[in-house]
Amino acid sequence: MNEMKLAGKVAIVTGAGSGNGRAIALRYLQEGASVVIADMNLAGAEETIALAKESGSRALAVKADVTSEAEVEQMVAEAIRHFGGVDILVNNAGIVAFTPFLDLSEAEWDKVHNVNLKAPFLCSQAVAREMIKRGQGGRIINITSVEAHVVVSSSGSCQPHYNSSKGGLHMLTKAIALELAPMGITVNSVAPGVVETPFTAQGLKNPDIRKWVLDRVPVGRIAQPDDIANAVVFLSQDESEYITGSTIFVDGGWTIA
Numbered sequence: 127m128n129e130m131k132l133a134g135k136v137a138i139v140t141g142a143g144s145g146n147g148r149a150i151a152l153r154y155l156q157e158g159a160s161v162v163i164a165d166m167n168l169a170g171a172e173e174t175i176a177l178a179k180e181s182g183s184r185a186l187a188v189k190a191d192v193t194s195e196a197e198v199e200q201m202v203a204e205a206i207r208h209f210g211g212v213d214i215l216v217n218n219a220g221i222v223a224f225t226p227f228l229d230l231s232e233a234e235w236d237k238v239h240n241v242n243l244k245a246p247f248l249c250s251q252a253v254a255r256e257m258i259k260r261g262q263g264g265r266i267i268n269i270t271s272v273e274a275h276v277v278v279s280s281s282g283s284c285q286p287h288y289n290s291s292k293g294g295l296h297m298l299t300k301a302i303a304l305e306l307a308p309m310g311i312t313v314n315s316v317a318p319g320v321v322e323t324p325f326t327a328q329g330l331k332n333p334d335i336r337k338w339v340l341d342r343v344p345v346g347r348i349a350q351p352d353d354i355a356n357a358v359v360f361l362s363q364d365e366s367e368y369i370t371g372s373t374i375f376v377d378g379g380w381t382i383a
């Protein structure tokens with residue numbers, strides 16, 4: 127049997143009640159970690175644990191809206207109470223919205239930035255403070271998007287607020303990585319292309335959109351959540367300690383051309 131890559135580690139995965147976050151949490155459990163499955167949708171978090179079968183005994187579902195500083199502090203406190211500390215944080219919770227720039231309201235702008243950018247700030251700060259107190263270093267992994275780097279616009283759809291929130295998270299990753307490097311905490315991002323999750327399900331049901339996406343993916347298939355989880359597990363291992371401030375594109379080659 128292969129040795130487990132994350133035996134004894136404690137991870138918090140936000141938005142782990144669905145899609146990419148669920149796949150990351152399940153891979154972490156398979157690799158021997160204890161995992162806080164944090165989501166504002168508690169039923170989704172509990173479903174993730176049920177899917178983990180026996181290794182679900184190392185998982186804890188926590189209901190948290192990660193845009194709230196108080197709920198983030200409670201989530202981190204729960205992780206420490208149950209598992210004794212936090213080694214890994216994955217800022218995965220995110221939302222998407224399609225509205226052209228000229229029609230975009232202040233409320234929608236704020237909502238998208240609160241989840242996609244403010245929440246990773248709050249979670250990273252709360253977790254990093256605990257990692258520093260504990261003195262064992264750590265890993266912070268931010269799920270950004272190819273849309274932090276290029277504007278993707280199928281059938282003329284627009285998401286300027288999504289682009290700016292993910293672009294902001296890309297640079298936040300680098301800024302935090304620089305500050306936390308001396309404490310042994312690495313901070314990296316994983317930038318997916320289009321992944322088959324509930325987030326994209328509606329759009330991908332449309333054969334024209336599916337074809338439009340496939341035409342842009344040199345490897346010739348749409349990503350599955352496990353593709354994202356594989357990159358996240360790689361960055362989470364002790365062996366990745368010299369990688370910080372980096373981005374792994376998991377986009378099947380989308381951003382090459």
Ligand SMILES: NC(=O)c1ccc[n+]([C@@H]2O[C@H](COP(=O)([O-])OP(=O)(O)OC[C@H]3O[C@@H](n4cnc5c(N)ncnc54)[C@H](O)[C@@H]3O)[C@@H](O)[C@H]2O)c1
Nearest residue numbers: 141144145146166191192218219220271318320321323325
């Ligand atoms: N699916 C894709 O094609 C794709 C592509 C690039 C990047 N991403 C990124 O991957 C991440 C996960 O996306 P997904 O496709 O799995 O989406 P998803 O909608 O399937 O899952 C997102 C989860 O986040 C949770 N969530 C949302 N807001 C929250 C909040 N305020 N507090 C706590 N939990 C919250 C939701 O309840 C849900 O369980 C997002 O950051 C997204 O931007 C997805």
